[in-house]
Amino acid sequence: MDLRDLYQDIILDHGQHPRNFHKLDHASHFANGHNPLCGDRVTVYVELDGNKVKDVSFEGRGCAISQASASLMTEILKGKTLDEADALFKSFHAKVTGGSETGVPAELEDDAERLEPLTGVKTYPARVKCATLAWHAFEAALKNGRIGATVKTE
Amino acid sequence: MSLDPQALRRDFPIFANNPGLVFLDSAASSQKPNAVIDGVANYYRTDYANVHRGVYRLSAKSTELYEAARARVRKFLNAKHDSEIVFVRGATEGINLVAYSWGGTFLKEGDEVLLTELEHHANIVPWQILRDRIGFRIVAAPIDTTGGLDLPALEKMITPRTKLVGVTQLANATGAMVPVETIARLAHAKGAKILVDGCQSAPRMPADVQALDCDFYVFSGHKIYGPTGIGALYAKKAILDAMPPFQGGGDMILNVTFEKTLYQEPPARFEAGTPDISGAIGLAMALDYVDAIGRDAILAHEEALTGYGVDKIASLPGIRLVGAGQHRLGILSVEAEGIHPHDLATLLDMNKVAVRAGHHCAQPLMDKLNLGATTRASFGVYNDERDIDAFAAALQAAQKAFKR
Numbered sequence: 014m015d016l017r018d019l020y021q022d023i024i025l026d027h028g029q030h031p032r033n034f035h036k037l038d039h040a041s042h043f044a045n046g047h048n049p050l051c052g053d054r055v056t057v058y059v060e061l062d063g064n065k066v067k068d069v070s071f072e073g074r075g076c077a078i079s080q081a082s083a084s085l086m087t088e089i090l091k092g093k094t095l096d097e098a099d100a101l102f103k104s105f106h107a108k109v110t111g112g113s114e115t116g117v118p119a120e121l122e123d124d125a126e127r128l129e130p131l132t133g134v135k136t137y138p139a140r141v142k143c144a145t146l147a148w149h150a151f152e153a154a155l156k157n158g159r160i161g162a163t164v165k166t167e
Numbered sequence: 168m169s170l171d172p173q174a175l176r177r178d179f180p181i182f183a184n185n186p187g188l189v190f191l192d193s194a195a196s197s198q199k200p201n202a203v204i205d206g207v208a209n210y211y212r213t214d215y216a217n218v219h220r221g222v223y224r225l226s227a228k229s230t231e232l233y234e235a236a237r238a239r240v241r242k243f244l245n246a247k248h249d250s251e252i253v254f255v256r257g258a259t260e261g262i263n264l265v266a267y268s269w270g271g272t273f274l275k276e277g278d279e280v281l282l283t284e285l286e287h288h289a290n291i292v293p294w295q296i297l298r299d300r301i302g303f304r305i306v307a308a309p310i311d312t313t314g315g316l317d318l319p320a321l322e323k324m325i326t327p328r329t330k331l332v333g334v335t336q337l338a339n340a341t342g343a344m345v346p347v348e349t350i351a352r353l354a355h356a357k358g359a360k361i362l363v364d365g366c367q368s369a370p371r372m373p374a375d376v377q378a379l380d381c382d383f384y385v386f387s388g389h390k391i392y393g394p395t396g397i398g399a400l401y402a403k404k405a406i407l408d409a410m411p412p413f414q415g416g417g418d419m420i421l422n423v424t425f426e427k428t429l430y431q432e433p434p435a436r437f438e439a440g441t442p443d444i445s446g447a448i449g450l451a452m453a454l455d456y457v458d459a460i461g462r463d464a465i466l467a468h469e470e471a472l473t474g475y476g477v478d479k480i481a482s483l484p485g486i487r488l489v490g491a492g493q494h495r496l497g498i499l500s501v502e503a504e505g506i507h508p509h510d511l512a513t514l515l516d517m518n519k520v521a522v523r524a525g526h527h528c529a530q531p532l533m534d535k536l537n538l539g540a541t542t543r544a545s546f547g548v549y550n551d552e553r554d555i556d557a558f559a560a561a562l563q564a565a566q567k568a569f570k571r
Contacts, residue, residue, distance in 0.1 A: 015517075016513075016514055016517045016564075016565075016568050017568065019513065019517075020510070020514070020568060020569070025569060028510075029505070050525065051508075051509050051524070051525050051526075051540060052525065052526050052530070052533070052539045052540050053509075053539075074539055075507060075509075075539075076507035076508075076509040076510045077506075077507060077510045077569075078509075078510065137513060139513075140509070140513060143509065
């Protein structure tokens with residue numbers, strides 16, 4: 014595999030210039046994600062408005078893949094309902110872990126497509142956790158409310 | 168006597184089975200020579216039975232080989248008595264054994280265990296677990312600005328409260344050498360014991376526990392061309408004699424009733440259950456292999472490669488070598504500007520360069536150096552300058568890929 018298959022421009026771009034990289038002042042939920050294997054850390058902030066992700070941001074340090082994944086995630090999840098967010102995570106998780114594909118509704122296909130460059134990690138088992146760390150933190154943030162929770166990628 | 172890495176590579180089938188592999192991760196675990204792979208297989212084929220039990224000939228033969236392996240380790244470390252060698256799963260279990268048995272018996276509230284900032288988690292966590300039970304203090308001697316151990320600071324930290332100094336001889340994360348002989352003298356002058364973690368030094372330089380005058384010394388077989396799951400703890404006889412068992416079970420007892428059990432003398436007292444017989448025998452074969460090459464020759468080889476690597480890295484713009492004080496051996500930890508170590512290791516892997524990326528089980532040291540992680544290349548007898556050139560070229564390729 015060529016290195017540019019894994020490190021596509023969009024990953025290098027988001028890895029080096031992450032979007033929504035800040036604390037969220039009006040966050041209703043947040044969680045810390047930690048990958049003890051490599052020391053990557055990410056904090057995901059979510060502002061929920063009813064059933065909708067009104068805003069989402071992150072802070073942290075880590076490899077290009079974990080930073081790019083977090084950055085893309087925040088762009089994609091803004092404005093989504095919780096069900097839509099869940100569907101996107103499930104489909105993304107299946108793609109990077111080589112699990113059975115779960116489709117997404119037609120209106121989410123463009124978003125799922127944007128995550129496609131990250132799926133190159135599936136041939137690098139040690140790197141899958143880098144790509145899913147922020148998503149796990151997002152999930153933990155919602156699950157544990159305002160109380161911060163540390164999640165470890167399984 | 169010098170060493171020919173190209174010839175030695177032929178002893179390691181991993182290279183024939185992985186053409187183009189540039190293996191620079193021996194500090195994590197070394198590759199295995201045919202002498203060990205075949206030796207262990209042959210032992211299972213021809214001489215295997217449990218030890219210390221059967222009266223039949225095969226069991227006696229197995230026992231003989233197992234105890235000969237112990238004698239081999241004694242000779243390797245230049246210990247005085249075979250009974251000073253306890254087989255363990257590795258250095259980690261060795262330190263846990265010392266903490267649980269010796270520490271659990273002789274450490275009290277108010278005492279201090281002095282470690283260093285260079286330590287591997289294996290020489291930190293067992294002491295913390297014990298501390299939380301007993302209530303002594305753990306103090307850590309700092310590194311200086313060059314990344315080497317601050318020896319004057321360590322000297323000041325040895326006080327009458329210090330009961331044990333636990334120190335690595337060669338820091339696994341950075342390659343910093345530590346003058347353990349001097350530290351042993353300083354510790355003993357204040358009545359403290361010293362434990363030396365020889366994991367990285369045993370494969371790379373001569374080891375002599377009597378010359379070091381250390382009280383405890385641990386190393387792992389898998390880092391010295393031997394099998395996984397085996398290692399050795401050396402402890403001075405008088406100290407081992409006074410230590411209670413670590414684990415209970417078969418093989419470590421003299422007599423058992425439901426009221427009371429009498430324990431064996433060391434080393435059997437510390438080897439409950441069927442030991443890793445083939446591992447011990449394989450370890451002895453690995454030590455034979457190492458001594459056939461010659462430990463002075465290995466040291467000279469590791470020093471030459473280290474010097475070559477340091478110069479090579481220094482010539483690469485944007486690559487920084489993590490400091491290791493005045494004396495570095497066998498391990499080069501680097502940082503590449505703007506590239507996370509995990510990305511770097513994946514990019515290197517695409518060029519078949521196998522290195523370790525991460526915190527190297529030395530998070531306190533990484534925190535002190537203000538690094539989340541590093542990318543580490545480490546050497547073995549099968550490495551030569553071309554491997555370092557390949558490492559350097561792969562680093563440059565990674566930099567190019569990340570430059571946009």
